[in-house]
Amino acid sequence: xxxxxxxxxxxxxxxxxxxxxxxxxxxxxxxxxxxxxxxxxxxxxxxxxxxxxxxxxxxxxxxxxxxxxxxxxxxxxxxxxxxxxxxxxxxxxxxxxxxxxxxxxxxxxxxxxxxxx
Amino acid sequence: xxxxxxxxxxxxxxxxxxxxxxxxxxxxxxxxxxxxxxxxxxxxxxxxxxxxxxxxxxxxxxxxxxxxxxxxxxxxxxxxxxxxxxxxxxxxxxxxxxxxxxxxxxxxxxxxxxx
Numbered sequence: 728x729x730x731x732x733x734x735x736x737x738x739x740x741x742x743x744x745x746x747x748x749x750x751x752x753x754x755x756x757x758x759x760x761x762x763x764x765x766x767x768x769x770x771x772x773x774x775x776x777x778x779x780x781x782x783x784x785x786x787x788x789x790x791x792x793x794x795x796x797x798x799x800x801x802x803x804x805x806x807x808x809x810x811x812x813x814x815x816x817x818x819x820x821x822x823x824x825x826x827x828x829x830x831x832x833x834x835x836x837x838x839x840x841x842x843x844x
Numbered sequence: 845x846x847x848x849x850x851x852x853x854x855x856x857x858x859x860x861x862x863x864x865x866x867x868x869x870x871x872x873x874x875x876x877x878x879x880x881x882x883x884x885x886x887x888x889x890x891x892x893x894x895x896x897x898x899x900x901x902x903x904x905x906x907x908x909x910x911x912x913x914x915x916x917x918x919x920x921x922x923x924x925x926x927x928x929x930x931x932x933x934x935x936x937x938x939x940x941x942x943x944x945x946x947x948x949x950x951x952x953x954x955x956x957x958x959x
Contacts, residue, residue, distance in 0.1 A: 770934060770951045830876055830895050833947055837887035
């Protein structure tokens with residue numbers, strides 16, 4: 728099946744710095760990728776939809792200037808958490824959409840655990 | 845707005861017990877339905893999915909789910925659970941919103957199977 732990778736798998740950064748997380752579709756091209764955030768013991772919350780070659784679409788309440796998304800190629804989307812604060816500590820998961828049997832299916836990356844100190 | 849409800853937040857079972865996890869969704873259009881599992885420390889894995897056809901769907905590891913359109917439900921079942929099924933289970937629905945398909949996840953059900 729389709730494989731999605733994320734890098735890094737975990738990162739610790741100091742408050743005020745920026746962190747970039749990469750999401751790659753390894754064996755398929757993805758025009759659309761999604762970024763989720765998962766708090767401990769909670770469900771995945773969609774942050775934004777990343778479209779190749781165009782601006783990302785952010786969900787209500789997500790600060791687009793804080794969570795910068797770039798989808799520069801059909802296999803790579805990046806999420807940059809700018810001026811990170813401890814409350815940004817979370818598990819960030821990306822997924823890439825692939826056509827399957829006339830519809831679409833999402834394949835999920837392993838996630839990136841961000842800890843802001 | 846579209847939503848997905850999982851009524852059981854925590855379930856504890858003994859090995860060999862039968863499992864049924866509820867999932868109801870709110871959306872009037874055509875949906876695709878999924879169940880994902882997240883083992884401790886691991887990423888989401890697809891258990892099974894329903895796009896169309898037979899409403900009884902069989903997935904991996906002995907899991908199955910039944911789509912009942914009239915009840916807007918997609919409950920997950922397994923006749924006999926194992927200790928290794930301890931994990932968190934998420935129901936998800938895709939719905940076409942603003943020209944793209946989005947996944948809407950339920951809040952998850954944490955299953956603990958006692959050996």
